Amino acid sequence: MKKLFLSIVGLYIIFLHAFSQSSQAADSATYTSKPLKLDEINLVSSYYSQTGNHSAVTGGIGNERVTDLANGLSLTFVGWDGQGQKHSIVAGLGIDHHTAASQAFVSKSGASKTGGSRVYPSIDWTVENAAKGYSFGAGAYYSGEYNYHSFGFDLNYAKKTNNNGEFSVKANAFLDKVTLIYPSELVPGSTVTDNGGGDVTYTTASGRTVSLSGGGGHERNIPTSPRTTVSGTFSFAQVINKRLQGSISFDVVGQSGYLGLPFHRVYFTSGTDAVESLPSSRFKLPVGLRLNYFLGDNVILRSYYRYYIDDWGIKSQTASLEVPVKITPFFSVAPFYRYYTQTASTYFAPYGKHLETETYYTSNYAYAALNSGYFGFNVRIAPPKGIFYSSFSAMEIRYGHYTQTTDLLSNVVSFEFKFK
Amino acid sequence: MHKKLLKQLIVPLAALCMLASCAHVKAYQKSRLNDSEMSLSSRKVEKNDLNFQSYREGASGANGGKTGGGCGCN
Numbered sequence: 001m002k003k004l005f006l007s008i009v010g011l012y013i014i015f016l017h018a019f020s021q022s023s024q025a026a027d028s029a030t031y032t033s034k035p036l037k038l039d040e041i042n043l044v045s046s047y048y049s050q051t052g053n054h055s056a057v058t059g060g061i062g063n064e065r066v067t068d069l070a071n072g073l074s075l076t077f078v079g080w081d082g083q084g085q086k087h088s089i090v091a092g093l094g095i096d097h098h099t100a101a102s103q104a105f106v107s108k109s110g111a112s113k114t115g116g117s118r119v120y121p122s123i124d125w126t127v128e129n130a131a132k133g134y135s136f137g138a139g140a141y142y143s144g145e146y147n148y149h150s151f152g153f154d155l156n157y158a159k160k161t162n163n164n165g166e167f168s169v170k171a172n173a174f175l176d177k178v179t180l181i182y183p184s185e186l187v188p189g190s191t192v193t194d195n196g197g198g199d200v201t202y203t204t205a206s207g208r209t210v211s212l213s214g215g216g217g218h219e220r221n222i223p224t225s226p227r228t229t230v231s232g233t234f235s236f237a238q239v240i241n242k243r244l245q246g247s248i249s250f251d252v253v254g255q256s257g258y259l260g261l262p263f264h265r266v267y268f269t270s271g272t273d274a275v276e277s278l279p280s281s282r283f284k285l286p287v288g289l290r291l292n293y294f295l296g297d298n299v300i301l302r303s304y305y306r307y308y309i310d311d312w313g314i315k316s317q318t319a320s321l322e323v324p325v326k327i328t329p330f331f332s333v334a335p336f337y338r339y340y341t342q343t344a345s346t347y348f349a350p351y352g353k354h355l356e357t358e359t360y361y362t363s364n365y366a367y368a369a370l371n372s373g374y375f376g377f378n379v380r381i382a383p384p385k386g387i388f389y390s391s392f393s394a395m396e397i398r399y400g401h402y403t404q405t406t407d408l409l410s411n412v413v414s415f416e417f418k419f420k
Numbered sequence: 421m422h423k424k425l426l427k428q429l430i431v432p433l434a435a436l437c438m439l440a441s442c443a444h445v446k447a448y449q450k451s452r453l454n455d456s457e458m459s460l461s462s463r464k465v466e467k468n469d470l471n472f473q474s475y476r477e478g479a480s481g482a483n484g485g486k487t488g489g490g491c492g493c494n
Contacts, residue, residue, distance in 0.1 A: 046468035050476075070468050118491070141490065148492035164445055174489030229489025231481075237460050240442045242449050247460040251481040253488050261492060288482030290460050294452040302457070308479035316479040324457045332457060342478050367478050374473070378463065382456070396465040408476060416465035 036079035036089060041419040046070045052365075052408035055102035056276070057183075059267040060351035060363030064408060065101040070094065085129045092122040106263045107184040118145035126156075133160035147179040147263075149224075164239035169232065176227040180262045186275055225258035246291040253284040266363050268356045276362040278347060284310040298326040302334075313346035314367065322378070334378040336400075344369040365406045376400030386420075394418040 052064030074092040081087060096118045106112040126137035134157070141152035151174070158168035182188070195201055231254070237247035260278040267273045286308040293301045306318040322336035345367035347360040354361040381387060382394035396416040403409045445453070452458065462470060462484045470485030481487035 042464060044464055044467055048468065048472055050472075068472075070471075072467065143490055145492065150490045152490050163442065165442075172487070176489055178492065227489065229487070231487045233487070238442055239445050239450070239453055242443075242445055243452055245453055245458065245460060249482050251487045253481060255488050282488075284479075284481060284488065286479060286482035286487075292458045292460060294455065294458060300455065300457050304483070306479070306482050308481070310478075312478075314478040316477070318479070334457070340473070340477060340479075345478060366476055370477070372477065374469075378465065380457070396463065398463075398465045398469070400469060402472075402476075404476065410472065410476075412469060412472065414465045414468055416463075 031080070031082055031084035033082045034080040036077040036087065038075060039078040039088075039420065040076040042072075042074045042076070043417045044070075044072045044414065046412055046414040048410060048412045050408065050410035052404075052406065054350075054363075054365040054368075054406055054408070055105075056261070056264040056362070056364040056366075057102040057105050059265040059273060060365060062105065063101040066098060066410075068096060068098040070096040083129075084131060085127050088124075088126045088128070090122075090124045090126075092124075094118075094120040094122075096120075103263075105183075106181060109184070112184075116146050118143060120144070122152075134158065141174075147181050148176065149179075150174050150176040166235075166237045168235045168237075172229075172231045172233070174227075174229040176229070176257075177224040178227055178258045178262065180223045180225055182262050182275060183265055183273075186265075186273070225262075227255065227257035227259060229253065229255045243294040244291070246289065248287070248289050250285065250287040253282075253286075255282040255284075256280060260362065261364075264362065264364055266354050266361045267352050268354050269352060270356060271352070272356070274356075274361075276364065277360050278362055279312070279360055282310060282312055284308070300324045300326075300334075308342075312367070313344065314342055316340065316342035320374075324378070324380070330381065330383045332380045334380070336374075336376060336378065338372075338374040340372040340374075342370055365408070368406055370405050372402060372404040374400055374402045382418075391419050392417065393420040 046069070048066070048068040048070070050064060050066040053062065054060050055062035055064045072092060072094040074090055077089045077091070079087045097115065098117075099115045101114060103114045103116070104110045104112050120141065120143040122139065122141040124137060124139035126135055128135040136157045137155070139152075139154045139156075141150070141154075143150040143152075152172065154170055154172040156168065156170040158166055160166045232252045233249065234252075235247060235249040237245065239245045257280060259280065259282055260276045262275055264276040265273050266276050286306055288304065288306040291301075291303045293303075295301055300323070302322040302324065304318070304320045306316075308314070308316040308318070318338065318340045320336060320338035322334050324332045324334035326332045345362070347362050348367040349361065349363065350368075351363055354363070376399045378396060378398045380394070380396045386393050387395060394416075395418070396414075398412075398414045398416075400412050401409070402412070467485070470483060474480040474486045
């Protein structure tokens with residue numbers, strides 16, 4: 001009896017082993033690696049036009065006319081490894097060109113240039129394991145313009161739950177350098193300096209120092225000051241029922257370094273002016289909620305709410321609603337409205353209201369108490385076989401009109417073209 | 421400020437708990453949820469909307485856009 005029992009157990013173990021070997025052979029045959037291949041091209045272009053009369057360059061008064069043409073191209077490459085994991089690499093390049101009327105008054109005479117360009121490449125890599133329900137990734141970013149340079153990095157991880165939910169976390173850091181271009185009358189140091197031995201240094205209105213010695217000359221760089229931003233983003237998304245899903249997201253953001261802009265003026269009650277002075281640290285905590293509901297067969301309600309607080313005294317609330325109406329399954333028109341309200345920063349006061357005894361002061365109206373309204377519409381065209389039966393797979397056009405109670409108003413029109 | 425922050429987080433945390441107690445939806449029932457305009461993120465074409473709003477207002481973040489840094493803005 002004992003021998004029979006042991007024989008049966010032995011046969012059972014051999015039976016299991018045979019299956020485990022055959023399943024391993026099947027697993028390795030299921031996943032074949034595929035090299036990275038171009039999967040999608042996205043082009044987003046926007047034209048922004050703004051008017052206002054509270055320019056920070058001139059101390060909270062003056063022309064705020066701005067135009068900005070922004071273009072961003074991204075290429076998405078997708079491949080698979082031998083473990084069945086999907087690898088995505090998104091390479092992006094953005095180029096913006098702006099004109100700002102107030103920029104002319106960095107020089108007291110209004111002779112400074114009014115335009116500038118910014119270039120910002122980026123790369124992101126993501127690995128997704130659909131079977132186990134997780135993904136992780138990393139990214140790098142650079143932004144360069146005449147008065148500001150930034151290097152950014154991020155790491156992210158996401159995990160699905162058993163009941164149609166997903167947690168995600170992201171850590172982000174920006175290491176920036178602010179070029180210290182001061183208003184012409186506030187450039188530190190003397191205009192011309194005789195250093196002796198035939199060496200003469202002079203400082204231009206923009207703050208550039210030029211040194212001449214021995215008949216030749218070399219230009220020293222305008223000094224810079226660092227700014228560091230570190231943030232953590234935590235999100236949870238959940239399917240609630242067949243028509244409703246929502247998410248909650250919050251960021252914890254810490255900044256340190258030079259957090260103002262060196263060409264922003266402040267005028268005191270005495271009539272004298274100075275460069276704005278802001279604390280060298282800032283802590284921000286925004287919390288956002290999204291809820292999307294599919295109403296009937298043709299209408300979607302996309303809602304968003306955000307509460308924001310920081311240690312500069314600003315508290316704000318944002319609420320928006322967008323209502324895509326599907327004219328056909330592949331053509332939709334979505335009117336939207338966004339409302340925003342904020343309290344003033346502790347350090348803000350209008351033109352001529354700051355006291356010289358204050359430690360921190362700004363007249364940048366982005367920090368004033370204000371309400372804003374933004375309304376417009378979004379049109380989306382995405383036929384299943386592509387526009388004109390080509391690889392031009394989708395197009396979106398978006399227009400918005402923005403007004404603030406500070407008398408700033410703007411219009412923006414954007415296009416997105418997707419190719420697959 | 422930390423007590424105030426905690427009080428401000430009570431409503432979103434309650435929302436999180438409500439989100440967690442949800443109906444089980446099978447894959448074949450997700451046709452409406454999988455519509456591209458039901459996505460719980462900003463549209464790509466909205467990117468520059470989020471940028472100019474963060475430049476002209478004191479608040480930023482919790483929307484997939486900038487939280488700070490990366491440009492000469494707040």
